[in-house]
Amino acid sequence: MASTLFFGNQVSQLKIDADILRSLPDDDPDATLLKSIGKTFGGNNMGVIILETDNIYQTSVLEHVQALTDTVTNIEGISSVSSLSNIINIKGGDYGIEVGKLVDEYDMPTTSEDFQELRNKILANEMYKGSIVSEDETSTLIIFTLEEDTDVNVVAKQIINKTEALQLPEKLYYIGSPMLVTYISDLMKRDLTKLLPISFLVIALVLFLSFRSISGVLLPLLTAVISIIWSLGMMAFLDYNMSMISNNIPIILLAVGSAYTIHVINRINQVKKIEHSNVVSTAMSYVIIPVILAAVTTIIGFISFIFGAYLEMIVDFGIFTALGTFFACLLSIFFVPVIMDLFKSEKKKVIKQKKQPLLTTKILQPLTTALFKNSKAIFIFWMLLLGISLFGMFSINRSVDIQEYFKKDNPTRLAENIMVEKFGGTKPVFVLFKGDMQNPEVLKKMIQTSEFMKESPDINSAMSVAKLISEMNYAITGSREIPDSQEKIEQLWFLLEGNEVMNRFVNEELNEGIIISKFKSPDNKSKKVFAKKMKDFIRENSTKQCQISITGMPFVDITMDNSLVKSQIGSITIAILFVIIFVGFILRSLRGGIYTSIPIVAAIFILFGVMGLTGISLNIATVLVASVALGIGIDYSIHIYTHFNESFKKTKDLQKAIEESIQISGKAIIINVVSVSAGFMVLIFSEMVPLQYFGILIAISMLSSCLGALTLLPAILILMNRKKQLQ
Amino acid sequence: MNFIKISILLSILFISINIINAQDAASLLHDMDEIIAAPKDKEAAVIMIITDKTGKEKKREASLKQKGKFKKLYRYTGPEKQAGIATLSLPDDAIWLYMPAFGKAVRINLLSKSQAFTGTDFSHEDMSGIPYLERYEPKFINSIHPEHYVIELIPKSKKSKYTKIVLTLNKTVHYPLKMEYFDKTNKHFKTATYAYEKKEGYWYAKEVFMTNLNKKHSTKIILTDVKFDQGINDDEFLVENLKQ
Numbered sequence: 003m004a005s006t007l008f009f010g011n012q013v014s015q016l017k018i019d020a021d022i023l024r025s026l027p028d029d030d031p032d033a034t035l036l037k038s039i040g041k042t043f044g045g046n047n048m049g050v051i052i053l054e055t056d057n058i059y060q061t062s063v064l065e066h067v068q069a070l071t072d073t074v075t076n077i078e079g080i081s082s083v084s085s086l087s088n089i090i091n092i093k094g095g096d097y098g099i100e101v102g103k104l105v106d107e108y109d110m111p112t113t114s115e116d117f118q119e120l121r122n123k124i125l126a127n128e129m130y131k132g133s134i135v136s137e138d139e140t141s142t143l144i145i146f147t148l149e150e151d152t153d154v155n156v157v158a159k160q161i162i163n164k165t166e167a168l169q170l171p172e173k174l175y176y177i178g179s180p181m182l183v184t185y186i187s188d189l190m191k192r193d194l195t196k197l198l199p200i201s202f203l204v205i206a207l208v209l210f211l212s213f214r215s216i217s218g219v220l221l222p223l224l225t226a227v228i229s230i231i232w233s234l235g236m237m238a239f240l241d242y243n244m245s246m247i248s249n250n251i252p253i254i255l256l257a258v259g260s261a262y263t264i265h266v267i268n269r270i271n272q273v274k275k276i277e278h279s280n281v282v283s284t285a286m287s288y289v290i291i292p293v294i295l296a297a298v299t300t301i302i303g304f305i306s307f308i309f310g311a312y313l314e315m316i317v318d319f320g321i322f323t324a325l326g327t328f329f330a331c332l333l334s335i336f337f338v339p340v341i342m343d344l345f346k347s348e349k350k351k352v353i354k355q356k357k358q359p360l361l362t363t364k365i366l367q368p369l370t371t372a373l374f375k376n377s378k379a380i381f382i383f384w385m386l387l388l389g390i391s392l393f394g395m396f397s398i399n400r401s402v403d404i405q406e407y408f409k410k411d412n413p414t415r416l417a418e419n420i421m422v423e424k425f426g427g428t429k430p431v432f433v434l435f436k437g438d439m440q441n442p443e444v445l446k447k448m449i450q451t452s453e454f455m456k457e458s459p460d461i462n463s464a465m466s467v468a469k470l471i472s473e474m475n476y477a478i479t480g481s482r483e484i485p486d487s488q489e490k491i492e493q494l495w496f497l498l499e500g501n502e503v504m505n506r507f508v509n510e511e512l513n514e515g516i517i518i519s520k521f522k523s524p525d526n527k528s529k530k531v532f533a534k535k536m537k538d539f540i541r542e543n544s545t546k547q548c549q550i551s552i553t554g555m556p557f558v559d560i561t562m563d564n565s566l567v568k569s570q571i572g573s574i575t576i577a578i579l580f581v582i583i584f585v586g587f588i589l590r591s592l593r594g595g596i597y598t599s600i601p602i603v604a605a606i607f608i609l610f611g612v613m614g615l616t617g618i619s620l621n622i623a624t625v626l627v628a629s630v631a632l633g634i635g636i637d638y639s640i641h642i643y644t645h646f647n648e649s650f651k652k653t654k655d656l657q658k659a660i661e662e663s664i665q666i667s668g669k670a671i672i673i674n675v676v677s678v679s680a681g682f683m684v685l686i687f688s689e690m691v692p693l694q695y696f697g698i699l700i701a702i703s704m705l706s707s708c709l710g711a712l713t714l715l716p717a718i719l720i721l722m723n724r725k726k727q728l729q
Numbered sequence: 730m731n732f733i734k735i736s737i738l739l740s741i742l743f744i745s746i747n748i749i750n751a752q753d754a755a756s757l758l759h760d761m762d763e764i765i766a767a768p769k770d771k772e773a774a775v776i777m778i779i780t781d782k783t784g785k786e787k788k789r790e791a792s793l794k795q796k797g798k799f800k801k802l803y804r805y806t807g808p809e810k811q812a813g814i815a816t817l818s819l820p821d822d823a824i825w826l827y828m829p830a831f832g833k834a835v836r837i838n839l840l841s842k843s844q845a846f847t848g849t850d851f852s853h854e855d856m857s858g859i860p861y862l863e864r865y866e867p868k869f870i871n872s873i874h875p876e877h878y879v880i881e882l883i884p885k886s887k888k889s890k891y892t893k894i895v896l897t898l899n900k901t902v903h904y905p906l907k908m909e910y911f912d913k914t915n916k917h918f919k920t921a922t923y924a925y926e927k928k929e930g931y932w933y934a935k936e937v938f939m940t941n942l943n944k945k946h947s948t949k950i951i952l953t954d955v956k957f958d959q960g961i962n963d964d965e966f967l968v969e970n971l972k973q
Contacts, residue, residue: 489830500848
């Protein structure tokens with residue numbers, strides 16, 4: 003009680019953090035560089051409002067851009083805003099240079115001549131064309147940067163509320179890291195508040211239908227809820243945040259955490275029919291080992307994420323789900339029996355066991371008969387199924403695109419589409435230059451790099467301080483070249499000093515500067531081609547005086563994509579090996595370890611087969627399914643195998659041992675599978691697409707590992723032991 | 730009946746106080762303008778200290794020559810990288826920039842006066858030589874404090890970045906002590922504080938400290954070696970003479 007109260011209080015302080023960037027590992031040079039650039043140049047705190055209308059060249063539209071710019075500027079936590087209404091314009095002419103704004107807020111264009119002049123200015127400068135105004139003239143951007151250490155969620159919400167309150171006739175879309183993070187946090191909160199109660203009710207219903215008793219419903223749910231509170235409380239206590247992956251923990255623990263108690267209650271009920279004294283302790287002596295085994299194997303499944311997972315949030319998810327599973331196991335063997343013993347008299351009143359035999363007579367008994375009659379056929383059927391799955395496995399797609407988190411009609415996804423179609427995408431690419439930022443050679447190298455980048459079909463524009471200096475030089479001398487003398491550059495710099503845009507391009511010490519660009523295609527092949535081209539270029543051009551390095555989301559995506567397969571193979575291999583070794587050690591038989599893992603390996607084959615054949619991609623959420631399924635699904639084989647082993651040793655009767663394990667443990671397994679799958683199927687109603695697939699895929703895996711444990715494993719056991727008996 | 734009479738009397742009194750106050754405010758502002766523009770010319774060494782939100786300081790040094798209200802020449806002497814750069818402000822908002830490395834002066838046409846003055850927290854509007862009374866409508870607020878008046882200045886031009894400036898004026902000499910700037914949403918976002926000193930019969934701002942509350946950024950301008958009425962030649966303010 004005390005622990006639950008303590009951790010319950012901690013849960014209320016648990017923070018949601020949907021920022022994928024913070025989850026990038028520190029040992030990946032691309033990710034580290036991306037994070038450090040974000041910190042030095044503020045690039046990761048940049049948000050965008052897209053204003054979409056029929057034609058932006060209208061006075062009213064410009065006034066609305068102005069209103070939006072003013073509104074965002076005045077929000078606390080915003081460090082800079084850049085839009086058509088305040089962007090700097092430096093223009094050369096006979097009279098000298100004109101330093102001002104592209105659009106004068108006090109003298110807005112009104113006539114068609116004014117607008118033609120504005121249009122010409124925009125078309126002539128890549129700082130504007132396709133960067134702040136779309137080439138089809140229907141959209142314009144209001145780009146803002148948040149201050150460091152500001153509460154991203156609060157500021158982003160104020161931006162949405164205050165700009166929507168303007169009730170502008172144009173369509174507004176919000177995108178960029180701060181908006182995306184806030185949006186995902188909202189979806190996560192909505193998911194938690196909507197899905198958890200549904201999942202709870204669904205599991206309660208399944209449990210009621212299975213046990214027909216109050217304790218049969220309450221105890222599994224209670225252990226699950228307590229383990230959720232303890233693990234999430236521990237998460238908050240240790241200062242971890244809830245990520246878009248660990249958002250799943252409550253639902254997973256609700257499903258997994260209830261399983262151990264289901265087995266304990268089932269055994270106690272079973273023993274009660276035969277014995278009248280020491281019911282609980284007798285039942286526990288049978289069930290304690292399989293429950294511990296089941297929990298440890300599940301924990302291994304979760305812990306396997308620690309090895310090979312690219313994103314830190316996946317590692318965190320593994321640790322805390324494993325912890326929750328451990329708590330659930332502890333509660334089911336120490337807390338549940340005590341409660342069952344305390345309330346044993348009351349239980350009888352509510353037991354209404356009429357329907358219990360139905361599962362046994364209609365499913366389990368015919369299944370046992372079929373197993374003995376057609377064990378070879380069952381084995382062949384499984385082999386065929388695995389063959390088809392193997393075929394499907396080769397067509398699995400991989401995806402690391404965060405946009406896949408949203409449903410197709412989601413405003414964020416629509417905004418992303420506009421950004422890709424009209425503004426060259428949203429995936430930032432940064433080229434970092436270390437050297438004297440006022441040295442002509444360094445600036446020339448920056449220009450050369452920008453030009454080289456733009457040769458790629460996925461790069462529309464590349465902005466840097468070198469570009470600004472070249473524009474200034476053009477305004478003064480008529481030449482767009484970078485001046486040859488450092489003195490000239492230093493003096494041009496004087497004009498730019500104090501301009502907010504400078505902080506985005508160079509650091510305070512002027513020994514680091516960046517090229518800011520965007521990558522258009524979400525396709526991984528294009529990213530790889532670009533990455534290779536750029537890395538070759540950098541290798542040839544980087545010098546001691548001008549050290550060049552490149553990073554950005556396309557580079558992180560490539561590593562993440564490679565890591566998907568690597569971590570998938572890694573975590574499954576580790577999990578299977580550990581499971582075989584652990585189960586083999588506890589059962590004192592390596593063969594036992596191998597037998598128990600056969601159904602789950604088959605289930606994983608089926609899982610990947612289904613993913614390949616249905617086109618469900620392997621992403622940061624679905625990559626978890628195999629190990630989670632392995633951890634949960636192995637329990638079914640463990641229960642069947644240990645039960646069979648025990649019974650076979652005692653009776654030496656193969657048929658009886660199979661019958662008993664299928665009819666007693668099989669029943670608990672079916673109840674467990676139905677409740678766990680139903681719990682996970684609730685994820686179909688999730689606001690986030692990968693979680694929907696996650697739910698479906700886990701349910702499929704549960705079903706196939708249950709079928710494997712109830713058909714394939716017994717068929718193998720029959721075939722192997724029949725041979726032995728014959729010999 | 731008595732009540733009506735008293736009300737009318739009070740209203741008349743109130744209106745007249747307001748009229749008097751308006752006149753007072755205008756004359757006080759006029760006095761302030763006179764103090765600012767009193768010397769015929771002025772020469773000084775200027776130090777600008779720009780502090781960013783992390784507390785990092787940048788120091789810039791220049792020599793200043795000013796004649797009348799509208800002719801102002803800054804020649805930068807430090808940091809070394811910017812030495813030799815000069816800005817010349819002339820009547821009618823003409824600003825010329827001389828960059829020695831290019832060997833020529835270019836005219837800068839400022840489309841918006843709300844832009845920052847060479848990386849400081851002062852805008853070109855703040856640095857303008859046009860008398861305040863010509864640019865702002867003054868409104869008397871109070872004289873409660875024994876040492877200063879509070880006057881509200883409403884910009885006459887719609888192009889101003891400010892909706893109002895709250896001016897705190899010294900009661901005896903009528904020089905500014907503080908100006909608080911309010912943005913379009915009527916939020917106080919900038920404060921300038923002045924330290925005035927008398928030299929050679931003229932009151933001048935020895936130090937001006939401008940803080941941008943939003944950006945947590947500040948600029949301090951310090952004047953040293955101030956000399957008045959040196960008879961500076963008009964030629965000093967010719968564009969062709971910017972090249973020394």
